[in-house]
Amino acid sequence: MAEGPQPKRKREEEEGEKNGGTATQGGAGAAFALSDLRVRRVLRESARDKIVFLHAERVGLSGEGTDAVVILEKTPFQEEKIPDLLKKPMNAELQMHNDIYCTFYLSPPPELSEIKATVVYPATEKHIQKYLRQEVHLIRETWEDYKNITLPFIQSQSFSIQWVYNILEKKAEADRIVHENPDPSNGFVLVPDLKWNQNQLEDLYLIALVHRREIKSLRDLTAEHLPLLRNVLQEGKEAIVKRFGVPGSQLRIYLHYQPSYHHLHVHFTALGYDAPGSSVERAHLLADVIDNLAMDSTYYQKRALTFPLRADEPLFKKFQEAGKV
Ligand code: GTA
Numbered sequence: 077m078a079e080g081p082q083p084k085r086k087r088e089e090e091e092g093e094k095n096g097g098t099a100t101q102g103g104a105g106a107a108f109a110l111s112d113l114r115v116r117r118v119l120r121e122s123a124r125d126k127i128v129f130l131h132a133e134r135v136g137l138s139g140e141g142t143d144a145v146v147i148l149e150k151t152p153f154q155e156e157k158i159p160d161l162l163k164k165p166m167n168a169e170l171q172m173h174n175d176i177y178c179t180f181y182l183s184p185p186p187e188l189s190e191i192k193a194t195v196v197y198p199a200t201e202k203h204i205q206k207y208l209r210q211e212v213h214l215i216r217e218t219w220e221d222y223k224n225i226t227l228p229f230i231q232s233q234s235f236s237i238q239w240v241y242n243i244l245e246k247k248a249e250a251d252r253i254v255h256e257n258p259d260p261s262n263g264f265v266l267v268p269d270l271k272w273n274q275n276q277l278e279d280l281y282l283i284a285l286v287h288r289r290e291i292k293s294l295r296d297l298t299a300e301h302l303p304l305l306r307n308v309l310q311e312g313k314e315a316i317v318k319r320f321g322v323p324g325s326q327l328r329i330y331l332h333y334q335p336s337y338h339h340l341h342v343h344f345t346a347l348g349y350d351a352p353g354s355s356v357e358r359a360h361l362l363a364d365v366i367d368n369l370a371m372d373s374t375y376y377q378k379r380a381l382t383f384p385l386r387a388d389e390p391l392f393k394k395f396q397e398a399g400k401v
Contacts, residue, residue, distance in 0.1 A: 099195065108134055108197055113144050120209040126150035129207035134197065144197040145207055151190045154276050161188055192273050202235060206336070210386040214357060215395055218380045222295055225394050230292065230338055233390070237339045240285050243267055254282060255315030262304040263287045266312055269343070271352070280322055280346040284308045291340035294333045294360060294381070299373035305366050308342050316344060330359040334383045357384050 097110035113132040121128040127149040133141035167183040183189075196203050217226060242248035249267055257263035264286045268274050272281035286304060291297065297305070313324035326347045335341070342362055345351040353359065368375040385392040395401050 097193075099197075108144075108195075110193060110195070113146060113195070113197070114141075115146075116141075119145070119204065119207045131204050142197070143199045143201075143204060144195060145199040145203050146196075147192075147194040147207070149192045149194070151192050151273055152276050152278055157188055164188070194270060200235075202233075205386070205388065208386075210388060212384045212386055213392060213401060214382055215385050215392070215401060216380050216382050217395075219377055221395070221398070221400060222381075225398055225400070226334075226391065227295075229391050229394055234338050235336055237337050240337060240339045240341070241289075243285055244287060254319050255311060257307055257311055258287070259307075260287050262307050264304070264308050264312075264342075266315055266344075277320060277322060278346060279349045279351070280316075280320060280327075280344075281349070281351060282312075282316065282344040284312050284342040284344065286340045289339065292338040293335055293340065294331050294365065294376050296340070297365065297369060297376050299369050302366060302369055305362060305369070309362050309366065312342065312344055322346060328354060328359075329362045330354065331362060331365060332358050333360055333381050334358075334385075357382055 099108055112134045114135065116131045116133055119129040119131050127147065130146040130148065132144040132146045134144055135141045161182065161184055164185055166185060169181045169183075171179040171181055239248065243250075243253075243265055246253075252267050253265055254268065255266040264284045266282055266284045269281040269283045272279060286308070288304070291301065309329060312329065313327060316327060317323050328343075328345045328347050328351070330343050330345075331341075332343065332353055343351070343353070343359075345354060365376075372378070385395070392401070
């Protein structure tokens, strides 16, 4: 495990435990208990990542179901708890023994066998599609394609960004804020990402949400945004080394294109963590974005950008109809 200050389990997670898995109405979403949700089908699973994406539903009194997405993920090992795994009395079943090789199956006590559950409730069809395993294609989007195909599409339908406004307005996750620069034009809020449980630094993941609301993505950026981007890069790194002890040289700091949520945000992940969406077809390093804009203010209004789309996404169909794939 990385050296330096260790992350602490957050208060709201402890509250969650006390609540027996009940999500309260903290400025967003509806209140529900995990046990209210029924599994309808598996959308996707990965044996390698120890994660399963489920389409679930909550059946109301009228008998009508409301869709939910539930993501169950086995959490990474916490180094300080590993000795307990071998020591604490538990059912360790020997599966095979051959010469110097043997395999056991352990049934650890609950505190050593956590599963993180992320719930989207109520979930839209778009959420369900997002997590369904599907064929993926690469799109090469010119600036004209962006203006004629992508922009009208994202203006007509994209994921709600209410959760972003809830964070910026301190209606949700206020006690999780790691750093804030309150300047309305060049400021941002840095919070742990939904994907990080903050129990270990190996999969560190934070997200910087800018205060300005009109910047949808990389495509909108010009040299005018350089002070904002430089603040995010500099202050984000400083805040993370101060709070978590991870230096800037061990952080991957990037934007997604296309993002799922069209409000400018920057991902900060541990360099050693193969975070979902950190591959070349989607991630643009913030330091490179800053350099590109410093060289040419309209860089992102000129160049073609590549990004992946799932085969049944409506935007993919728009590119197909335009004869672009
Ligand atoms: N703090 O309420 C929130 C919140 N929401 C709704 C999203 N995020 C939030 N963070 C906080 N509070 O990193 C985070 C997301 C994401 C970022 C948005 O905001 O966790 P993006 O706009 O570039 O969209 O970033 P992206 O990357 O597509 O979003 P997302 O949801 O992370 O999906 C990426 C893919 O990761 C999914 O399609 C899925 O296949 C995959 N994935 C793998 N592991 C997981 C996991 N454990 N949880 C969710 N998705 C996972």
